[in-house]
Amino acid sequence: MSINRRQLLKTSVMGGASLSFMPSFSHLLAASETGSVDQPHRFIFIRKSNGNLTQQFGLPSFSSHELRKHEEKQAFEVDLAKHDLPEWLRTLDEHKDNMSILHGISMSVSGGGHYSYSGCMGAYKAGRDILSNIKRATVDFELAKLFPSPFEHVEMSLAVPHGRDHRTGIVSGYSAPAAKQRNYCYADPMTAYRELFKSVTNTEEVASDIALFDYLHEQEKRRLRGLSGAERLKISDQVASLQSIRARNSKVESLGDKVKKNLPEIDPIHEGGGEDATLPQKQAAFTDIIIGAMASGLTNVVTYTIDDLGTDITSLPENKQKTSIHQIGHGGQIANAFNMRNAIKFHHMKQVKKLVSQLKAIPERNGTMFDNTTIIYMPETGSGHHGPDTEAPMVIMTGKNSKLDLAGRYIRLPFHGTEGHKTLSNWYTTLLNAYGNPIDHYGDLDLTMQRNRLEQTGAITRFIA
């Protein structure tokens, strides 16, 4: 590894564990820190399953020369303004200036296969979602540290792991606040709504939590009597923790008006886990919640698993054959799997469009909220159902204050294992460097690049504005 040890030690990324703010509690951690950041930048990571087929990310208006390069996976770039978007992406036509189609980033560090769990967010192989495989805080958590907010990081998910585990409520997530720590996530819109906006929708429960912490504080304080030295510290640290929570309680209210103002309206069909809600309805509700949570300042970073292989897509109007994402992945078993992939992406893009246009409609300083927002729509396992993970086409939407310089372009980077290739680790290092974390290299090293003795550490500097 050619990472400088000193640099590593200096950065917080590899250092101490982040605090994992748990549900029903995070709202108590009022935005005492939010004031410390002049202008927060916001990130929305949208994870999707089944890989992104590279051919579906080419542009229909490519010249024959460009098409050949695209097919041969050679590095090149075109201006999106001069091209047509593929059908499934056209709903974002009016936001082309903010769009980048990014090709050529490899995900071999996190791996292909059916699932990558937390791996695709942390640039490591998560194996079978085993705790000990979680190597570090995932990039979304790292970014959240740079732009603190009461909830730090919010994860929501429409995943149905392995197709048999239909989930509602608060369940285990795919991001990681620290090594060997698994995040939680909201598995249905109503739960997300209730938890995120609790400070104004359920004051009774908030009050009972405050009473509980007051009681605990008194109890532990009493234990301190007669203690000194190391044994005293073991209790006094807990008293201090409880105290810090109490101190922050009083600041919760300061966000109240903002939360009320941005409270989304959620259809009652989502009650009880939303069994009767269709997938598009669920997607739309989650989008509303993301916008509400960001606009009210509750969080600056959202990771949203918009689907995984088990997510039920029978309610998509295009799904006449009532097929599944997994079956689509295997392609040959059903007709029009290729088109169904596009249909799924089309529904995803509808939500991206909603995010972009609504954030553009919310004023912020001299511009809009979207100016300070980055949306990354990415596959969790590369460019196919089981991989390959050597490519992972993404769609990125960036506002005008973005510190990334890639908007309005279709970019193809050199292919995996060749000179100049960029890995998921490079991409995440770029995001971190651009937004204030100076880490030399985030994420695992790619073993093929390493074997070929190719340079692979650091940010993609040309992307940093």
Place this chain on the structure above:
Amino acid sequence: MNNPEVVPDKSTDPTALKAQATRLLSSYCVSCHGPNQPEGGVQLSSLETMRATDRQKLFQQIRDVLHLSQMPPAEAKQPTDAERNILIKWSTTQIVGNAEVTGNAKALAEKLQRFEYGNVVDHEALFSGENAELPGYTTDRRWLISEYIFNEKINHLLDYKSNRTIHGMPQQVRGDSGVHWSPKTERGNKFRRTIANPYLLPATVGVRYIAHKRLNTGHLLTMVGNAKRVAGHMSAEQTMKENYPAMYQLMKPELETREKFRSRKTFLQTFAYMQHLLKQIYGPDNETLLPTLNPKDIPYPGPPQHTTNGIQARHKNLEFLDRFDKEDIQAILQGIATYKRTAYAVEEIKTKSRSDRKGNAVWSPYSKANLAEFDNILLQCERDWTREGVTDYRIQNRIVTMKLFYDTWDMSQLYNHIQKLGYSKPKYVPLSDKEMELITKSIKQHRRAGDTHQQIIDKCFTEWDTSFKTARISKPAADKDLIKQVVIELYQKIYQRQPTELEVIENSKHFNLHAAKLDLQKALGKLIESLLLSTEFAYRTEFGVGKPDEHGRRMMPSRAASYALAYALTDSSPDEQLINAASLDQLRSRQDYEREVRRMLARRDQWYIIDENVQATNLNASTTNLPIRKLRFVREFFGYPKAQEVFKDDSRFGAGRHEQAVSRLIDEADLLVEHILENDQHVFEELLTTDKFFIYHSGDNKAMAEAARQLKLVFKYFSKLDWENWTPDHIEPHREFLMTVWEFQKTRGGDNKALLTTLKRLMPALNLHFSDGQTNGMPYMKMAMGFWHGGNVLGRTGQQMRGEQVSSYWNLNWKTWDYPVHQPAPIANRKGLLTHPAWLIAHSQNLETDPIHRGKWIREKLLAGTIPDVPITVDAVIPPDQHKTLRQRMEHRTADAYCWRCHQSMDPLGFPFESYDDFGRFRTEENLEHPENLLTEARRDVTNESGASLPIYKTRPVDPSGVLRGTGDAALDGNVENAFDLIDRLSASDKVRQSIIRHAFRFFLGRNERISDSRTLMDAEKAYVDSNGSYDELIVSLLTSDSFIYRKSNSKE
């Protein structure tokens, strides 16, 4: 240094101290750290002129290296202890500000508490006997629970009892936190997995669970979420009913009402009941009140589509029904069963059949009569669903699905399925007269024209809920005694003790505070949360009580002692016998401790999961019935489980999926350790020098032999026959024999054709197994099969044994190896755990070996040595050079005197293991893995002697020579030829034995040893030596030592 405490002496005159220190710096330090090319970039001559912040850092560094005796280096002139103390005092005073001085001194003291600094205590002083008279003790302490104890506590609170079938018997196991232990079967516990473990131990090699850790805000924040979920479970209706009589009693009036509401809901939502009831209430008028049906215009989809063939035959696989929404499928099948009037059959119009692109007639429509009836069923269903108030989307989805079934599925099969499973309309059974009267009254009150059934139900429930809540608010406060019983019940479950009177009063008050604002169940939840978030839940307490002895030491009360003993050997709270002993106050003497320790060590009736991660990766067993912490010490000490965390490339393994294979490797290292611990003779020596190992083995010699015998039998039976040219008919005379063999018993279909296919695939594999004079072949499954088939050999937990590629790490090809069925068995070029591939991989880098860390491990773990922290100025990179071996490149880099000062303690101990590559494969030549050195690309069809397909590179010979220093035994220290030579010398060393005992002390005591523990350590060593190397005797000695038994209060407290 012996005393870890560093207290600045404020009385020292600063001017005099500075003068003394300056003189000492000049004498001992400036020659290397002067202005000209200062060592390590550390320059002491410019202290006055450097930036203040840099100076502060430098003083801290000076103070630490002096205290840890890391400077001056061993070969340089050494200051006396007094001189060293002066330098320490001076450097401490130079760290600005009193608060910071104290803080930094504390930081150093805390650093010295860490296990990685345990060896700082002088080894000679511990074992020479000079300090044997010092009284051993441990200070009174709170000890933060470990990740394992947390898991057990949570399992206890969630009543989560996990089972595994072990050796064919269902056994309750400990150590399960709900992970998917069987990845293919997705077994595990979804709810259990939502509990996040905040007490994770560091992911380091070596003993990890230490007593000085403290709770922090991270723990608290994580526990807040956990507490809510656990409280949710404990206060759930069913749990209360089963486990918490007082809570249930308190909740009873409310629960009875809920039960009543539930039965009303079930009644009203039972298929067709509402329809029946409304007709009963409204008679003919009912029809006029129903919502209007607007039938949806949804077309039939036509024949099933196929990507290449255009269309295909109707689907027949009813398992596909699972893909659809269960509620919708239930409604559809029930609807069909209700309205189907004719026979459960369909008739195809063959004349209208349609062909696929290949010209095969694959699909025909059903008859007109069939279609007409189906349309009628659809209409009736749609009408019912509209009346019921099913959402528009669901109705649409059901109709689409029904039409899809009709056109693309084999309807005769579906009809049969419906008939067989009895989806007909359930018989109407009303509730009690009183209930029916009440329901009828509510319906009459709320129903409006056009209301769906669901709307009527919702209105009724709104009324009932409101009246229930009003009644609850006006009810008197709950009974005081009952609340007291609730508090007692919860203390017993959560803390496993009775609450004091004061605790009862306080908790009752706290509960009432919540009960005044929330409903009872939520208030109970808050009470539970408060107990879970208390420090009492997070800390084990070990405080001495009673009259102190002449050294100020006291024993723990029996209850605390029972926990100390239970947690020494397991992760669980005390077992029944310990609880009894504690309740009878029979843990008050050394003999009492010994009695319980021996009893627990002998227990084999409790099974434990060794490592959930190993288990989950490849259907591995990873279980043991040894007291788990006895085994865990060896695992942590050697650190071989870390092999799973080192990122390796499958293409460099070359024998399939490394991730799966390495998990078996770790599982089998555990098996070997278990085997050695069970024998309990010369345990440490055996761990270091055994030449016998487990490779692709369950630990059950009989089962492995039988599986191998069966395969050999098949080979013998058919090798002389002309099976290669057989047709299915040839199988018949041999069928009876084939059916005695597992692989054939499980052949899908089981007809002669299928059996022949299996035979033709199996025989070439068996040919490799036995054609080269082998006695036995490795009995892995030759035909890939689903997990549900089990296997021809099973692991300890009865699951498939996978990962036969594990043999590749041992330079053995699983296809051709003359497999020893009785294991552990001798394996060439291996000696002890340090040559076990799991240990070698754990101590390797991604692409290379790691002589530095292999050497460091030996220095610290076996030779009780210390290695200074890597100086912050060092950028630890070995420069690449495709023409040299790693050793050559390292020697080039670390030969520099500054580097060598530390590296000489590590590298020469690690180099002998260069005979093994970073996958633990034995080698005499090192591949120069660089594109320039590539001779031949890897080819799938070409495997080497280890069964791996690997590229061929230019090589250079491995130099496995090394140097052993630090055993304190002149006969052992010196140059070593190779790894075997080194291992033999290490295993013969007293210091190595003592070093392992020091680490065992840390593991069982949760702290570093002090000089006053000298007697404990010497006794432990004697117990081990006198018993022919019994690890059990060592444990008994440690857990009955003064250091374990006695507690002494911190003098400042």
